[in-house]
Each structure stands twice: as structure tokens, then as C-alpha cells.
Amino acid sequence: MIIKALVENTTVSEEYKNEHGLSLYIETLNHKLLFDLGASFLFAENAQKLGVDISEVDLVVISHGHYDHGGGLKTFLNVNSKAKIYVNRQAFAKHYASRQGGEKVYIGLDEALMQSERLIFAGEHFIIDEELELFSNIKGRKLISSGNQDILMESGGMLVQDNFSHEQNLIISEGGKTLLVAGCAHNGIVNIIDHLIEIKHSPPHYVIGGFHLYSRSADKYEDAALINLIGLYLKDTGSFCYTCHCTGIEPYQRLKEIMREKIEYLSTGSQLKILS
Template sequence: MKIITLVENKSISEAFKNEHGLSLYIETETHKLLFDVGASSLFAENANKLGVDLSQVDALVISHGHYDHGGGLKKFLEINDQAVIYINGKAFENHFSKRANGEAYIGLDQELYANPRFVFLEDDFVIDDELCIFANVQGERCRSTANADLLMEKDGQRMVDDFCHEQNLIIREKNQLVLVAGCAHRGIVNILDHMALNYDLLPTVVIGGFHLYNRSRKKPEATALIEEIGNELKKTAAIYYTGHCTGDEPYQMLKTMLGDQVNYLATGSQVNI
């Protein structure tokens, strides 16, 4: 399995532009898939530089309804006419972020909603023997406090987002079980608990952001929470690749705690599993 980071907040070199967003190209024995498409068309620009032919992608999974993960959807639809796009049914609802000067819209482009290539999911969904999507993660352990600044709109009222629009991907290949999460807004610890309780599965590799940095307030999560998460991750046998919304300081703390068990994914990087 090959995983190439097309978009992330940082880059491995000046050859690749970066942005606040996430897009991963994943090539397995039977699939060429994308997980998220970043905030703009940048994922496509970097794909060209990295030799990734996006027209051959057969499946796209959108982790949740925020622009930094689905902002490149229009561009993807222009360059790929075959991929099935798996997205939660609530992802196109209105989402906002609290900012110093008010509330900003951070949702998806509503004009794309009617595209017939979207497969709108409400719950867990098995694509095939290799790929499975799950949602509706419960549990309140080690939850990010930065979620309090992220809002959803329901019946015309804005309220704290419950992230029912968030979904995660499981990839099975040979002796590897890979969990891919976008921002883990429901909490990476709760997501791992959900896999163990509902599927009796423990991943060998975990990829994605942990949402330990409040971008609006430019503030990382409290040290105690990061250490609590680090201690939970240390109990597992998984290797972690993270970045995007994890934040620099939280990542460095996790790196100190977990050593080689955790690594950073930057734009242009490739991981072979």
C-alpha cells in the first residue's frame, strides 16, 4: 500500500505548495483512491508533480463537511469522470467557525450537492472486502476543546457541531489494517474505541489529524489533554502518521512521548505500508 500526501499544512520541500487542508492519495492492490481533496485545487497541482494520475482514481472518501477537506471537490469532478464519491449525508449542511470578527462559513460548495456521483451515507458502509467506512462514533474521552468554536446549523439555529457528518475509512490489505481519519473531531481515542467495540478491530496503522490545535484562537490544547491522548495511543501497537489539525506543539509533545510510533505527514511525503 502506498500513501502520498497531496495536501497538508506543511511541505517536505519548496517544490510543493501547501495549505491548511488535507488530501491523501492511497494506492492498494485493487484501488486507487483519494481521501479528502484539501481546500482548493492545490491537491491536483501537487498530484501532477508527484506523478499521480487523478483521472484513474476509482473512489473518493470525504471525511467531513469542512472546506479544508472538501474544497477541491469541483476540481476533482472536472478531472475525474469515474470515481464514486462517498460522503456523509449531513456533510453539505451549513458549518461555521467562530472567528475574532464573527462567524465564518467553512462548509462545502452547496452548488455541488446535486451531482449524481455522490453516494450519501448515513451509517457504516462496506465498499468491498478491502474498504469500509464507519461513522457515528460515540464516547467523550479525550475530546478536543477546540470543537467548541465549530458550529453547525439546524432549523435555522447555529449550535456547537456534533460532527455527525464525520466518517472514517478502514483499509484491509494482507496483514495490515489501516485507519484513515480526517480531523478526528470525535476524538482519535473514541474512534479507536469504536473500532474495538463495534468491529473487534485494532488498526496496525493510523493516518490523519487529531485536532489538537485551535486555528481560530491560535492555541494548542492543554498539555494534560495531549498527554492523556499520548498515553492512550502508547497502549496500542499501531504506528501513527499525523499532521494538519494536530498542530506543531501537540505533535512535538506526542513525538516525545511515542518516539518512532508517531510520524508527521507533510505535502509531498510518501509512506509505504
């Protein structure tokens, strides 16, 4: 399996532009897929530099309804004419972030794109094929990021705290091993892995994604005690983690102290080969 980070908050070199967002190209035995599309057209620009032909992608997963993960959808639909896009229907609800000073900023997807016939609205456990499955509706509430308090959704004409029912995660199975791919893990990476264990009866061999330990809205990192507990949990699973995006560099460094060789950071331009 080949994985290339098309978009992430940081970059491995000046050759690749970066932005606040996430987009991963994943090439499995049977698929060429994108997990998330970043905030803009940038994923397509970096894809070309990394030798990825976006027109040949056969499947897209959008993890949740925030612009930094689905902002490139219009670009993708214009460049690729065949791939189905798997998204939770609630991802197209109205989502906002509360910035410092109380300003409410729209951070949702382009609602006009919801009418595309290429969208497939996935349920809480959606099996695509023998390699790929999606799951959402995470019930656990252990070790949740306090940054979630600044993220809102519209309900009944009012803004309320987002419940992240629109967030879905991807499981890739290959060669008897599993990879969990998460976007921001708003529901808590611990709860997401616990849910995966209920499905697969064992922890994933690999985990890739943001752990939401940095709040861009409040410009602050999660408490060290919370990060430590998450690090200890991840270490105990035995999973190898590649983290990125909303984890934040300082929280990553703390996780690195706990997990040592079991975690690495994934930047724009990073390329991996795993599960093979």
C-alpha cells in the first residue's frame, strides 16, 4: 500500500505548498483513492508534483463536513469524471467555528455540491468491499478534546455544539492487516479505536490521521494530562501511528516522548509504503 500526503498543515519541503487541511492519496491492491480533499485546489497541484493522476482516482472518502477536509470537492469533480464520493449525509449541514472574540465563522462544505449524482451517503457501518469499510456513530466519550466546544452546528435554526455525527472513519484491510484512517478524530481517537475493535475484534496495525489536540479557533493545545493519557492508550494498542493536521506539533512531540518509535508525523509531501 502506497500513501502520499497531498495536503497537510506542514510540508517536507518548499516544493509542496501546505494549508490548514488534510488530503491523503492511498493506493491499495484494488483502489486508487483519496481520503479527504483539503481546503482548496491545492491537493490537485501537489498530486501532480507527487506523480498522482487525480483523473485515475476511483473512490473518495470525505471524513466530515468541514471545509479543510472537503473544500477541494468542486475541484475534484471537475478533474475526475468517474470516482464515487462517500460522505455522511449530515456532513452537508451548516457547521461553524467560534473564533476568539465570539465571531462565528462558517466552516462547512459547499451545499450546492450535495446534488452531485456521484455522492454516496454512507450509514454508520458501510462496507464498500472486501478492502474498505466506513464507520461512524461513535458512542464513547473518553478523552475528548476540549477544542470541540468551539465547533458548532445549526440545529432548529440555532447554533449548538457539534455532536460530530457526520464524522466517519475508514478501515482498510490488506494482507491480514488493518489500517485506520481518521480525519480529525473529533469523537476522540481513543473512542474511534475502541469502536473499530468492536468491529474487527483487535486494534488496527496502523493508524493515520489528526487527533485534534490543537484548537485552531482558540489557538491553544490540549492539556498535557489528556495528551499523556491518549499517548499511553495508543502505545498499549501496539498500533503504529502516523499523525498530522489538527494534532499540532507540540502535542505530537509529547506523544513521541511516550510512544517513541510507534509514532511519526506526516507532512505534505510525505510518502509511505505499508501493509506489504
